[in-house]
Amino acid sequence: EVQLLESGGALVQPGGSLRLSCSVSGFTFSSYTMNWVRQASGKGLEWVSTISDRSTNTHYADSVKGRFTISRDDSENILYLHMNSLRVEDAAIYYCSTRIRDHFDYWGQGTLVTVSS
Amino acid sequence: DIVMTQTPPSSPVTLGQPASISCRSSQSLVHSDGTTYLSWLQQRPGQPPRLLISEISKRFSGVPDRFSGSGAGTDFTLKISRVEAEDVGVYYCMQATDFPWTFGQGTRVEIK
Numbered sequence: 001e002v003q004l005l006e007s008g009g010a011l012v013q014p015g016g017s018l019r020l021s022c023s024v025s026g027f028t029f030s031s032y033t034m035n036w037v038r039q040a041s042g043k044g045l046e047w048v049s050t051i052s053d054r055s056t057n058t059h060y061a062d063s064v065k066g067r068f069t070i071s072r073d074d075s076e077n078i079l080y081l082h083m084n085s086l087r088v089e090d091a092a093i094y095y096c097s098t099r100i101r102d103h104f105d106y107w108g109q110g111t112l113v114t115v116s117s
Numbered sequence: 118d119i120v121m122t123q124t125p126p127s128s129p130v131t132l133g134q135p136a137s138i139s140c141r142s143s144q145s146l147v148h149s150d151g152t153t154y155l156s157w158l159q160q161r162p163g164q165p166p167r168l169l170i171s172e173i174s175k176r177f178s179g180v181p182d183r184f185s186g187s188g189a190g191t192d193f194t195l196k197i198s199r200v201e202a203e204d205v206g207v208y209y210c211m212q213a214t215d216f217p218w219t220f221g222q223g224t225r226v227e228i229k
Contacts, residue, residue: 037166044209044220044223045158045166045220045223047211047219047220050216059216059217062217095165102156102168102171102172102175103211103218104156104166104211105168105171105177106168107168108165110165
């Protein structure tokens with residue numbers, strides 16, 4: 001069974017940093033593209049970042065480019081999102097999601113990031 | 118960026134009746150590999166999103182056959198043949214043809 005578990009969400013001040021993690025099981029993590037998607041409170045879904053298998057390619061939304069870094073540890077089956085220079089508008093639930101067969105085929109439960117002074 | 122526009126924003130439906138959601142993209146979603154990466158996701162209240170349909174019309178594992186997708190190019194439709202109580206939630210179309218990947222703004226399905 002595919003499982004994804006996000007962690008690392010917290011309350012952080014504007015300008016601060018945070019590292020989100022997504023621990024996965026039930027599939028060969030190293031073979032697949034992974035994604036981060038976020039959802040601000042009461043709002044829709046926003047794609048944040050994608051990393052291909054073997055970390056060959058990474059992509060970012062313009063809203064986070066230069067501030068966020070996606071990475072993966074294939075030996076530990078963990079996906080990361082390093083977030084710097086956080087803004088109030090980055091506050092959201094952050095979900096990790098897979099591309100095993102199809103784009104966004106499996107999702108975690110999400111981790112909440114709050115950015116406030 | 119490809120803009121995804123969904124209509125209607127909200128769809129009140131009687132149990133057992135059909136529902137239909139439209140999604141239009143600002144440019145063709147046909148990828149250079151010939152595939153159209155248009156998906157539909159469901160988000161029930163308090164839950165993470167769930168993939169329903171990929172590549173316009175491929176139902177994901179475990180998705181009931183009352184859900185169907187159709188369309189081509191820039192115009193796509195999600196249909197629920199007979200709405201059940203568990204179908205309440207917000208439905209999103211999304212494109213993964215071209216970066217940045219983008220979602221529609223969502224359509225809320227509720228029971229009348």
